[in-house]
Amino acid sequence: MPIELPDLPYPRTALEPHITAATLDLHHGVHHRAYVDAARRLLEGSGLEELALEDIVRRARGRLFEQAAQAWNHAFHWTCLSPRGGGEPGGRLGDLLARRYGDFPRFRDEFAHAALGLAGSGWAWLVQHPDGSPGIVVTHGASTPLTGAGTPLLACDLWEHAYYLDRQDARDRYLEAFWNVVDWEAAGKRLR
Ligand SMILES: [Fe+2]
Incomplete structure (x- = not known):
């Protein structure tokens, strides 16, 4: 089965000004x-x-x-990004995050703290653990929660190639932009 480059699910300008x-x-x-x-x-x-x-x-x-x-x-x-993204997750995902982290801003702060704490290249993920609870996972390089027990719900690329044209080396400003285009609806549909 050949590995393909999928088309972007939106036009190349659709995420501007957050991602150019x-x-x-x-x-x-x-x-x-x-x-x-x-x-x-x-x-x-x-x-x-x-x-x-x-x-x-x-x-x-x-x-x-x-x-x-x-x-x-x-x-x-x-598929984690959308021009109609941003805001806060509703439904079951919103409830799970509120139960685990207290409220959405606190989840976002913990996610950012984990993402900013990664030295070098990698990814920050929201996953659903086998017990159903949500969790924040940071992986180095190419490593991916796909090989673990949890279900990936959301991925934020922390390699500099994801943001240096727009934000230079300011990973914190890239994360702020990322929240404006996160597709919470898609993340919620991935819940088991
Ligand atoms: Fe990347």
């Missing part, structure tokens, strides 16, 4: 494409060619794992 078209062109069109291309090359002869991308990520090791995981992480990340 220039950043999406670079991030999706160059970086994400490079992960897909490398994963496809490394997949040849691996014995995993017939698997879906999620299963390749769960089974692969080494370079193939890194490139395939980044291909999946990015495809997932794009």
Whole structure:
């Protein structure tokens, strides 16, 4: 099953001014494409060619794992953003976050604290643990909660390529922009 570069689920200018078209062109069109291309090359002869991308990520090791995981992480990340995003989650996700973190601003502060505490490149995630509770997870490099027991609900790319054109090295300002385009409806639909 070939690994594909998915189209962005919105026009390249749709997330402006929070995330610019220039950043999406670079991030999706160059970086994400490079992960897909490398994963496809490394997949040849691996014995995993017939698997879906999620299963390749769960089974692969080494370079193939890194490139395939980044291909999946990015495809997932794009679906976490929306020009109609922002605000606060409602419904069951809103209730779960309020129960775990007290209120939404406190969740956001904890997420930002975890994201800003990561040295180097990686991802910040909202996951649903097997017991149903929500949790914040930060992963290094290409590592992804897809290989663990929890269900990924939301991903924030913390590699500098996600924000340096728009925010230089100010990860805190990128996170503020991220909250304006988070697709809480999509995150809520991922709950088990
Ligand atoms: Fe990225």
